[in-house]
Amino acid sequence: MTKMQAAIFNDIEKLDIETLDVPQIRPNEVLVELKACAFCTWEQRVFTGVNTVQFPFIGGHEESGVIRALGADIDPKLWHVGERVVVGLMTSCGDCHNCRIGQEGSCTDFSYEKPVGGLSVRGMGGFAEYLAVPITKLFPMADNLSYEEAALTEPLSCVVHSIDTADVQLGDTVVVIGAGIMGAFHAILARQRGARVIIDEPSVQRQQFMANLGFQEFINPKQEAAVPAVMRLTGDQGADIVFNTVGNSNLVADSIAMAAIRGKVMLYSSFHPDNPVQFSPNTLHRRMTQIMGSANSDGQDFFKALNLLNTGVIDVKPFIAGYTTFADIEAGMRRALDPETYRIILRMNQ
Template identity: 40%
Template sequence: MSKYRVGVISGIKEITTHELELKQPQGKQVLIKVDSCAICTLEQRIYDGVMKRYPFAGGHEVAGTVEEVGENVKNVKPGDKVAVRLLTSCGECYYCRSGNENQCEVSFMTTIHEGFGGPGGIAEYMLLDANRVYKMADDIDLAHASLTEPLACCIHSINNASIQLGDDVVVIGVGIMGAFHIQLAKLRGARVIACEVDETRLEVAKKLGADVVINSSKENAIEKVKELTEGRGADAVFCTVALTALAADSIAMTGKLGRVVMYSSFHPDNPIELSVNKVHYSEMIITGAVNPGTSDFLIATKLLSNKLIDVSDLISGIEPFDQVDKAFEKALDPSTYRVIVKCNE
């Protein structure tokens, strides 16, 4: 029997490799030869011991090539380049049935590789149901395709903000998620204002289309946004940084009828002061964004396949499977965007 390797986070800063039996696809199953798996914040937190879930077969930002398909698979064939949606949903709970599968009560409860919980993208192969597999363009770089899932998350966020042509949109933070928000807001026809404290990342923001950049360590971002909008405040603000002080700033710089999206998860989850009268009188909307739905994922595959979103500046390193621990150490560096593991190199 053929074997394949899986990378498993087995303890704090500890990754072990396991060999498992490679099974053939049946029915609606697809066997994927994994090319690229990007290391997301979830995996970083487990590897670093912030979240202790051991053993954990991590990796949920995945792209590869179809190796074989079951007899009932219609939409992909061997040789196709694909991205994989690994956020599970039960299809039975209230949220799934109301069309909000990103809020599924049992999402992320998955086992791809026998004996190990977790999405399992750091592996040479994955055996998946066909409904998780999305075909990409034949000429796409699979390292780029692996960023479909984080892009899909940002598409969900952008949709929650209902951006209109000509809106003034602020993106707080120019990490990878902020970078995606900048490009997506530009595609919606907005004027984009990017706020950051790192000059290098502000240069990235400019390159990706930000119309105005603010170094918020050197000037008051709230006052500057109001100055740029003739005192009104922004039409939409996305907080992509995990600091609750910036969540408060996001609300403060939002104008009447504006939308504030708390994109990041906050650690620690400290409370902030909120003037409920400001919300009442301004009719602003304060919302969040978590996980992409299936339509968000599909749109992400189209944007990447058609090269409408540029991810070339958002890949900070590529390491082979045998150097997966090195990849994780790179990913923990806050100056990086995404570090990718090439799972068959």
């Protein structure tokens, strides 16, 4: 087979199915037939025009598939045709200083718009049926994990990075602002680390979803101001760690005010728009607040996230809201835009 299908963004709200050449593999690459790719908020923002890219552009960076061919230099004792894999970190160069020290998520040559995977269209490539992938970007899946679950390794890896950076400890009180998929993953991993988790989320539907996952402490900021609510729930101590997963910079001041003395504030989400924030330097000084950020993930975060999925420690099945195919991809994307929807997954070759 020499031709394949791919979904290409040709303009805002214009996602077309086109025929591309199947990528040629280089000696150090394998050919991966993709089976599943999730629609991240990032692609949704390309679709709606919030994230600006140069068209044509191929999205998709939460993907899994199966190895169909090995390049000449690949050791067949280490990798084999038919092996099921997650593909990740496609946009990191592997050669810059940060990549070489294992901080691929901070690649200085990083761009969403590089052509990757041997494709003729620029972009991250997950919305294509085949990719040429260097083995440094392959992560092996367990037999019992579905391709759809495995496609959620990338978002989980970003949250692993955030949880590790904030260093959640046994017995910490953690506030998670926002229970979209990223907030929900923060709540789950923080609980896994032995923290008490309080979820600050206005949507009753999302609160119910989290309650079904066993969470018990919620703040509805539409009914009660979030900062006094955290103080009420923590005996006026505040939270050891506040994870903000909502891209509204008005929430930053609240996040700082919720933190305990010596508490930490993690700015996880990107901010749209990126409005400046005022804070009292003396308050931070006196209360020894640590403000930190987290974005993307490194190879080790991918391994950790996939271990959590492969071993069943974390179950992401509840986050799979539905499936789509190339034929219905625009309808699938529109469904993904609904804030009450967690992940919609493009199924290919199955």
